[in-house]
Amino acid sequence: MIRQEFHDTLVSIIRWIKSGAPPKCIPFFQSDSSLEDESEYPNPFVNNTTVSRQGRLIIIGQPGIGKTNFLVYIWTLRMHLNLPTVLCLGTYMNVWKEGERYMVPTWQAELLLAIAFLPDNTWILFDSNETIPEVPTTIYKSTFFVMQATSPRQGRLKWVRKTPAHVSYYFMQPWTAEELVCGLQLQGLGFREATPTQLVEFFQHFGGSARDAYSKAFDLRNHLEGIKETAADLDLNAITRSLKDKPTTDQHVPKFPYVPEHLKHEFVSVFPINDDNRNEFEFRPPSDFMLTTIMDGVAAKEAMSRADLFTKLLQIGDIPSQTLAGHFYDREYHSYFVSNCKFSCYRMFPLSDSGNLKTQTWRSFTEGEHPLTQAVSFEMRNCMMFHFNTNEPLKPTPTVYYVPNARNFLTIDSFLCITPTHVLAIQATVGDFHKFSTAALDWFAKLGVITMEYALLTPPTVKSASVPFPACIPSTLNSHVKNRPDTIIPRISSEPLPQDPETDTLPVKIIGIYHIHMTIDAQK
Structure with a gap:
């Protein structure tokens, strides 16, 4: 096909x-x-x-x-x-x-x-x-x-x-569930035993390897048992030896100890990070189910909860541990974030004049001594979480927390609709740097959004974080906006800010940029 x-x-x-x-x-x-x-x-x-x-x-x-x-x-x-x-x-x-x-x-x-x-x-x-x-x-x-x-x-x-x-x-990207179903009619007789429903179920469990789907989806139960038995033998040492930072040549090959050769790619493989540059990649499990299976297997072997395992991986601090912790954090943070908790929120500031550059780096200083760098308490109320299909029309409703069903959706991991024209966009990472794409602003503008606040969500182990934003954003975040909405934390000054020159040409005006500390607590 x-x-x-x-x-x-x-x-x-x-x-x-x-x-x-x-x-x-x-x-x-x-x-x-x-x-x-x-x-x-x-x-x-x-x-x-x-x-x-x-x-x-x-x-x-x-x-x-x-x-x-x-x-x-x-x-x-x-x-x-x-x-x-x-x-x-x-x-x-x-x-x-x-x-x-x-x-x-x-x-x-x-x-x-x-x-x-x-x-x-x-x-x-x-x-x-x-x-x-x-x-x-x-x-x-x-x-x-x-x-x-x-x-x-x-x-x-x-x-x-x-x-x-x-x-x-x-x-290259793996197959989607729709592609697996469409491609079924083109398979040879030995690869047409699975039904469309079984293919979709296989995709949800193991991702988009077409060869595996067509040869294994018809007997999913036995395959699941084999995967879980293999995962039960994994320990923390097996995980940390399996993922490498910036691999070259043969290091593009995930070395997953204690996993049979024919199953290794179902535990971890290489995938593009996003479409901005298909030369960049990451090692990760092919699906959320496999990530959970690996974490559950290792946690059981190490006699600890998944949340405690996440904390342990952060403490180890090497690249393999950070990689797995990062994928777990990206998938699990939503339920912890919307649970009536207070978080430490830090304002981010532009580092210097961007000159003629198209982007300008904004950074947080969580251990800074200046009063403006100190944490401000931010309370995230318990609200309804809605997983939306990125290919279908969306009309955001205030107080609803939205999570896209597509991985790496326009670099935005989730967003909270505050009013029909104002949102809080979230990106989550365990690292100290994250990219931002203006494609997200174009998408929000089509929904009728006028203003946006941005928050980078990390564990408290990240003391200073950086994100490059378009250079046209005023350093005071005081773009020309009528009926400027309240922000999630108070502005630096209650006095009206003088209007900056109209240099912000973005389709949605960013009026707040923050770094929020949030851990995954096993007690919740």
Whole structure:
């Protein structure tokens, strides 16, 4: 099945090559409409027949999401336009040139390149698998554009340290539940035993590996039992040895001790962080269910509650522990936040004049001595929590706390509707830095929101936090707003502030930026 992800990924890659963007910055371009709206299937290579670069691009992601099919998709589109292409899926290479197809043994790649048979704009597409796991030396040392598709497995990426060209990574998204259901009719007889309902249930438990879904969803109960038995053997040491910070080459492979090889990717794999840059990734469990299963297994093994395990992970403080604690915090903080509690709220301040930069960093100083940096008590009342579908229209209701059902939704993790035109937007992290996207402001503006307050929610272990905001936001947060609403904590001064020059061109005016300390308490 040709996924929308395939089309949009190829468009993103072509744009990245044409723009000459840095090797480590590949923004994802999302089509405005689905491909089913097109009368003719679009070919992104139309008007882009000469696009190429002397670089290396690795398409990587969770096993079973169609990375090999993505290479075949590119091969088909280029062949349709008679563009020179090499596709290697195993012991033979398919070579397309000037309307002719050739079959060349992969071990003869050196000879193929030595005779100068291929034009400069040739794309070489290489699929790493059990037969040929790594890109051959002759190919990774060539001057052609080389694209490798691989799962995060040992031995697939050793060549990265040897190639003279820049290497970039592109992390592909797993399948959605809708894609799994649509793709069922295209599967072979051996992979059509599951029903659409079983596929959706599998997705909710284990995420979007299509290969796993089609082969295991029909027998979900037995698979669940096997996963839980494996999780029961995990301890804290197994977790902290499994996740690495800024991994390169073979370190893209999650090393999960005590988990059978065929199940490792169901416990932790690699995923893109967001669409702003598909070169950035994170190790994490593929679903909230698996995160809970891992936390429950480790907590039982260590004889502690999940909340106590979270605290323990924070105390350990290394990157693996912080990673798992962060995912747990992101999923669990909502119920603790809306439970009639008082929190320490700190104002954030711009660090300096942004000059001609587009962003300006705002920072909190929770241990600062200046009165303005001191904590102000903020009480979050118990309110109704509503999980909304990000693909459906939404009309926010005052005093309702909204949680998007999509991961990394416009960088906003949740928001509280205070009035029909004023919201409190929340981002949560266990780290001291978080990105902010103005796409969230565009989305709020479409809902009729005029003003917004922003809060970064962290555990008390984070003493100072930073967030880059658009530089057009006034340092006094005093944009031109009629009927300015009350803020969740008092303004610095009760005296009316002089109006700043009208430089804030954002669709929603930000009138408060805060850092809130909140822990996950086992007693609640």
